[in-house]
Structures are given as structure tokens and as C-alpha cells.
Amino acid sequence: MKSLGSIRRDFAPWNDPNAKPYIQFDNVTKKFGDFTAVNNLSLTIFEREFFALLGASGCGKSTLLRMLAGFEEPTAGRILLDGQDLRGIPPYRRPVNMMFQSYALFPHMTVEKNIAFGLKQEGMPKPDIEKRVADMLKLVKLEQFAKRKPHQLSGGQRQRVALARSVAKRPKVLLLDEPLGALDKKLREETQFELMDLQQELGLTFVVVTHDQEEAMTMADRIAIMDKGEVMQVATPPEVYEAPTSRFVAHFVGNVNMFEGKVAEQAANTTRITGPSGAQIVVENGGAAAKANADIVFAVRPEKIRVSSKKPADAVNALEGEVYDIAYLGDMTVYHVRLDDGQIVRASALNAARVTEDPLTWNDRAWVSFRPDAGVVLAR
Template sequence: MGIENTGKAWENPTTAPFIRIESVTKKFSDFIAVNNVSLDIYKGELFALLGGSGCGKTTLLRMLSGFESPTEGRVWIDGQDMTSVPPYERPVNMMFQSYALFPHMTVEQNVGYGLKHEKLTAAQRKDRVKQMLDLVQLSQFAGRKPHQLSGGQRQRVALARALSKQPKVLLLDEPLGALDKKLREHTQFEIMNIQEKTGITFVVVTHDQEEAMTLSTRIAVMDKGVIRQTGTPTEIYEFPKTKFVADFIGSINQFAGTVKSVTRDKATIACADWGGEIDVSRDASVDVGHNVSVAIRPEKISINKKAPAKGLNAVEGKVIDLGYFGKDSLYRVKLPSSALVRVNRVNDQRGRETERVAQWEDKVWLSFEPSAAILLKD
């Protein structure tokens, strides 16, 4: 994957960013779609802009493609100021969410359309189209019109068309949004393979966190026109910096509390909802008396009938809901404080319903390692 290729360019201070978004603001009359965003994207990255609808991710993408121009700030691509360059002169191509294939042209003509403007001989052009169709495995469909293709095939034509001009940057707007679940998984890996083969920098806009997590080298989580956090999928998931990011990515249990004591590598938080104290290791940069939140992912909590060993954060509760998903199950456990805790448990043992760890109304112990908890300060 891209991570190995680029050797984490973003961690190397001497690498110059390939795309530089410099305090960019975009206003639509009164509405601020993008608010003073700065972002560096490096060569060969598969970068995801992740956020809900209206968070400004698409506007940011359209400013990279040139369809919108920033109200303030500048956009640089490969060392060139692109802020006022029109879309047809940018070394950037886009794969549209609706694919935007030309309905009156065949697959071949669609893929070759952008090459009309390149200085190529007819033979070179034909060659390139063939190469692109081979890349997306659509050679035998070259003569078809878009409406004769399935959704997945159309998506691949759109990808081939966007790649045909060998752009410096490929922008993908919700690339998997219109595909069904099985096809998404397949296409996801195909996109990653193509990114690796071509070495082009990909910028993906998506509202689907799973898509962002699996596809990308880094993710920028956006909300209300600003970037809340930028990092690798692991950083974003395991080390969210704010409540918003913790909540947006995956599901999470949060307990409000007050810092009671802090040692060198451990903080103890008094949480009324948890019904006691929670030890948090890894991050102890808080002051005694401050109000904080302890966040814990559902799959990091163990659920057991027996009381757990000492040294873990543990509490007893009652199962009030149980959802079975096959590979895992979701338990909703009510604590004595009447707070609800979501717990995910992988069904790693084969068994009947009666052999489950817990049933409805069962008393259970919940426990987690101090290192599994996330301390959120805002």
C-alpha cells in the first residue's frame, strides 16, 4: 500500500508537500462552506477527506479541480499556484460521483476524450486508451455505450477516463457511493492497486468512514468547514483528539468525569456514570480537578460472568439488549448509574444461542485495560 511506498512522507519535515492548501476559505453568499483550511498532501498519497454532508469536503475538492475558486487563500499543486487556473488547464482530473460519462460516446470515446487535447499521434492515443481499458479490465466493452454497462463497469470507465491524461492528482468524489456492498469491497482494493501501479496522488472525498479507513494513507476529518483532525486511519481511530472525531469514527462510549490524581504515566478519573474511578494510561497530560471525558471503543471492553482480575477498570451491569451480527455480537449493558455501555464481542467460538457469554437480563462484569481508554479534554 501507499504507506510503504511513500515512507510516511508527512512525517519527514524535509519533504515538500505535493498539494498545499493554504488557509483557504470559501463563502457562498453568507454561508461559509470551507473555513480557513490548511492542508498538506504528499506525493503518492491516497488521502481521504471524510465528513458528513455539508461539511465542506466536496467544496474543498472542487477547489482542487478548479470548479470553485477560493474566496481567500491559495492552492498549490506540485509547486505551482493553481488558485486562479481554470479546470481545463490543471494537471488534475476528477472522477465524479455520478461518473458523468458522456452518454452519446462509446466507452472508448469516453476514455479517449481527454487525450484530444494532448499532443499525441492517433496511434499513441489509441494505445493509451487500450492501456487504460486493460488497466480497468474493460477492453471487451470498448464499443459499448455507457447505458449498456452495469454500475460497476461505469465506475471503472469513469476511473479509466480520469486516469487517461496521467494527471498529477486524481480526485475521487464518493468513488464507491453508488456500488453495492460486495462490489464496494472489490472496487476498493482495485482503486488501491491502481493507485499503487500509477503512483498518482489520489484525493478521495467520502462520507463513509469504513471506506476512508481501508482506502487511505491519511484521513482529514472535516466538520462545518474545518478540519478536526488529520492522521493515519489508526491515529484517527485509536487516538482521536476531540469528542467529535471520537464520535464520528466508529462508535464509542463516553463518560464525563473529573481528574482525581495524575502520576507519571497514569491518570485516575472519577466518573459518576461509570460508578467509580477509571485509570487511564498512555496519556496523563491533564491537571487534577479538570473536567474530562473518558472514551472507550465497544470492542475494547470485555464482557464476562466472572469478576475480572485486579488492575483493570471494571464494573458490574445488566444486559438489556443483544444484537447478533454473525461474526460479532453487540451487547448493551446498563450500569447501576443507569448509563448504557455498548460492548462488542467477537464470536470466536462456535455455539448455540444458549452458549452465549450472556443473555438478556444477565448480570455481567465489564472490564478494560487502562491503556485502552482515550482521554478527551474538550
């Protein structure tokens, strides 16, 4: 099997048939009156995994997290943690801790007292509390801020205090509900890597809820993409991006171009598609069966498409159109090309050189081209 995307770490228990899931959602349904927030959902998460629940607002991801934390009970189904059914176990008895988007720090307490609060509630001896708090402050690099109160800290520092308080009790599972939503873009990107390093160092299982695709792709070992209370796909970030299993997932994660048409010819590993205007493209379909004249969709990411003023001599698939829009983003330039059949194609060109060899501007005639293996055939 070909590797998709960048190689992450070797940790991949979901590929081991003998590995036992650490967290199991077994046919879980959650209803609020007539509204079904989670619909007969089954999902497994492994120990020490950094797992992301990704979806738009209202898809059920936070409800799933709250049921795992014990703030909500399933209407039907079971949730198991390390083989134990969690039904009826109150939140404070579960070996999990939750970090909220608002951080929920005590404004009248110093940083060290915020971190120590849960340990005091558990009755830990004072010398042990002092050592644990010192360890947590060192872990999140806030030793010099121990005596400050939350209002004297930046947003990123408050986020780290909340994180230190969450892991101070050493839960088996840390739940993070939109943990970076209150941070600005640059700080959010820096904190993503800090969270990854922290999770590796602590060896905990992290389950994060987010609507930010880039955040999930950066941090998670696997991602569950949710819609209307159901899981649409569970896979590693490269698999979700390069091999989506549905149009919904392809559209939701990143940008994508959909070339629709009918099967004109089927070979051993390639399919010739005839589009609505009669234009044809050749795609590799990995052996997927496609009957003659059947409707088919080929999804291609913008960075896999080349834009040029002349038709490339070696192009298997090349379609002509007109430059409709251009966005210069510094590291790349995004082109919107309106094909002669009316379809808008989005293409991203990396600005590897300071001077563009083949400059294109608005209303220029242009060709978009891509390899037969540049995308994926979608059946649904």
C-alpha cells in the first residue's frame, strides 16, 4: 500500500488486530427531546492516542465529549473506558478531566493555586501538592508566573494554566473542548505543537473537539469527521485528506474540485470519464468497479492541479478556460479558472521563486492539467 501524505510516528494501534480499544462508544444515541444529537454512533479510541472529533457546529461532537466526561448520559448504547461501562458513574469518579474553551480559571486565585485546586479537593498531602504544582509549572513553562492571577496573563498563558490544572490530577484521558479557539492565529499554531509535545511527554490519551480542520490535521493521530450526529469517516490526517470516502468529507476537509461525468470506458486500473460538455478525463481508480455509463465523481485537491498559459505537451488531462479570480497569499497563489463548460476550477501554485515564469492575470486564457492519479474516485 502506498503511503499517503507525510509519515507520522510509528504509533498506529488501530492497524493492529490484537490491540484493545481504550475508549469505546458502542451504538450510542443521545436525544434532547425530539432532537437527536448523536445517532447510533460507534467509535473506538486507543490508549495514548491523540484523537480529534472534527465537525461543524451542531454535529454532535461536544455532546459526545460531554457524555464521555459524565456531564450527559446516553439515551441508548454504552460508553466503555478501559473495559468499564461508565453509565451511572459521576464525572468526579471518572479517570478523565476536561479542559473547556473558556478555561474556567478562578480569577481570585494565583496560577499555582489554580493548579493546586483539584489536588486539594482530593486530599493530597501538602508537600506532594507543592511538588506536583512545581512539576506542572515547569511542564508548561510558567514557573515565573506562579504568583500572578489570571487577569495578569496573556491568552496563551491562561490556556497553559488551564492545561496544567487539567493534567495535574494525572487523568487517564484528557478531554479538550475547542481548547485553542480563544487564541489568535499565530499563537494557536504555536500552541498546537506544544500540545502535541505535551501529550507525548505525559503519555496520556487526548480527545479534542474542534471545528478547525487545520488544528485537527496538525495535532491528531486520527480524526473522526462528524455530521448530524454520525461519524462520516475515521482515519489519519493524510488518509482523510488524500483518500476521503465521500463527497461530504472531501468538501469538509480542505478545498477540492469535483469533476462529474459518466463512465465512457473502463480499463484495468483507469476510467475514462465524459463530462457534461463532452470533455473527457482519464483517472486512476485503484481497481474500483465502475459500470459503463454510470455516474462518477473524481475529486482533485487544488495543489494537484497545474495552471499554465499553454497546454502541457505531456498532460493526460488538460482542460481549457479563462482566469476568473486570483488570490496572492505570499507562499502560494490561488487561481480560479472558469472552464469553457462553466465549471470553476480552483488551483494552488506554490510561489517557490520570487519571479513567476508563466505569469497569468485576470481574463487570460489558461489550461488546467492534472495527473490521472491526482485525485480519488468517490462513490457517494
